[in-house]
Amino acid sequence: MSTTSTMHAVSIDLQDRSYTIAIGADLLGRAATFAGLPQASAALVVSNTTVAPLYAAALQAALAPHYKAVHLVVLPDGEEFKTWQTLNLIFDALLENGCDRKTVLFALGGGVVGDMTGFAAASYMRGVPFVQVPTTLLAQVDSSVGGKTGINHPLGKNMVGAFYQPQLVVCDLATLKTLPAREVSAGLAEIIKYGPIADMAFLDWIEANLGALRACEVTALAHAVRRSCEIKAHVVSQDEREGGLRAILNFGHTFGHAIEAGLGYGQWLHGDAVGCGMVMAAQLSHRLGLVDAGFVARLTRLIDAAGLPTVGPVLDAQDNAGRYLELMQVDKKAEGGAIRFVLIDGPGRACVRGAPEALVRQVIDACCAGA
Numbered sequence: 001m002s003t004t005s006t007m008h009a010v011s012i013d014l015q016d017r018s019y020t021i022a023i024g025a026d027l028l029g030r031a032a033t034f035a036g037l038p039q040a041s042a043a044l045v046v047s048n049t050t051v052a053p054l055y056a057a058a059l060q061a062a063l064a065p066h067y068k069a070v071h072l073v074v075l076p077d078g079e080e081f082k083t084w085q086t087l088n089l090i091f092d093a094l095l096e097n098g099c100d101r102k103t104v105l106f107a108l109g110g111g112v113v114g115d116m117t118g119f120a121a122a123s124y125m126r127g128v129p130f131v132q133v134p135t136t137l138l139a140q141v142d143s144s145v146g147g148k149t150g151i152n153h154p155l156g157k158n159m160v161g162a163f164y165q166p167q168l169v170v171c172d173l174a175t176l177k178t179l180p181a182r183e184v185s186a187g188l189a190e191i192i193k194y195g196p197i198a199d200m201a202f203l204d205w206i207e208a209n210l211g212a213l214r215a216c217e218v219t220a221l222a223h224a225v226r227r228s229c230e231i232k233a234h235v236v237s238q239d240e241r242e243g244g245l246r247a248i249l250n251f252g253h254t255f256g257h258a259i260e261a262g263l264g265y266g267q268w269l270h271g272d273a274v275g276c277g278m279v280m281a282a283q284l285s286h287r288l289g290l291v292d293a294g295f296v297a298r299l300t301r302l303i304d305a306a307g308l309p310t311v312g313p314v315l316d317a318q319d320n321a322g323r324y325l326e327l328m329q330v331d332k333k334a335e336g337g338a339i340r341f342v343l344i345d346g347p348g349r350a351c352v353r354g355a356p357e358a359l360v361r362q363v364i365d366a367c368c369a370g371a
């Protein structure tokens, strides 16, 4: 990957909880990146067994001029560790190091580390500041922005958590050079999502630049991260706590979360499940008469070309559709047990609504391998 010294800043406007998303190459190793954060005597970097050996020393060195002590806690790696037990390791580290209520937490890793660190920051001493330093494409374009934090429950994905905004997000594009190709594809799922729900010109751009994105060319990555963050910042600024509009960011996630929970966390990547979930949600939109077949075919082609699955797994050999429906009832958008889907009701426009069960069953049957 070539690098560039250009830095872009996207603002997220949330009154006294506003912050900047800094996007550029080689940002995390510079002390200047972290100037202007709340004063504190200690920082705790939270990372995992894969990311810490790659980037923790550089981040700790960049933080050293700002804090008397920079501690590190290294969590096990994987979606299956997004649990209470792992969260408690962060609290152990904070308490064992005598961290006070001004201590700043730094989430160094993908969405799993980011979601757990944010939740720890929301609850340690009833709230300490935190900074997101996302190192996956998925985390840079989505999970590090907007303040959704939390952990999984065996019965449902991201079911326990808090809305809690970071002080700063640092998207260092150079960290993506060590990301496995499969994880790049997972990030592309969340990037593609922004097209159908908000910006068809961005979808055109993704189609035209897919090769460069999959090859992690820094100019293409910089544009994709920046535009994704702009769209997400715009939506979150209008509806921080998902009273309505913000739900559109969950396009593909109702089916996707069912896949993740149904297979067992960590079996499919979150991005894989979202990719396949978008195909299912687009099919449902079409069967409800909201978009034409050409739109579904175009989106399915792009998801496939991004290296993502477009055929869903069978979660139950006896009643596959029934199992999907059961899992989707646990979705946070469900109201009184009625499932609500993010659907496309015109290119670049999304809505949230229910659908007849028979139609949802048809979509699941049509979209799952051998069902």
Ligand code: NAD
Binding pocket: 048, 050, 051, 054, 077, 078, 079, 082, 109, 110, 111, 112, 113, 115, 135, 136, 137, 138, 139, 142, 143, 144, 145, 146, 147, 148, 149, 158, 175, 176, 177, 178, 179, 180, 183, 186, 270, 271
């Ligand atoms: P992840 O955090 O599991 O990271 C993917 C893998 O890449 C891990 O093995 C990780 O150790 C590794 N990795 C991270 N950075 C690396 C690097 N630079 N080089 C090499 N390896 C690296 O997964 P993810 O896709 O980043 O995030 C998925 C999680 O994010 C899910 O739990 C999902 O629910 C959550 N999420 C949250 C939000 C939100 O708004 N809070 C939005 C979308 C997704």
Ligand code: GLY
Binding pocket: 142, 143, 145, 146, 148, 246, 247, 249, 250
């Ligand atoms: N990833 C969905 C949201 O942040 O609302």
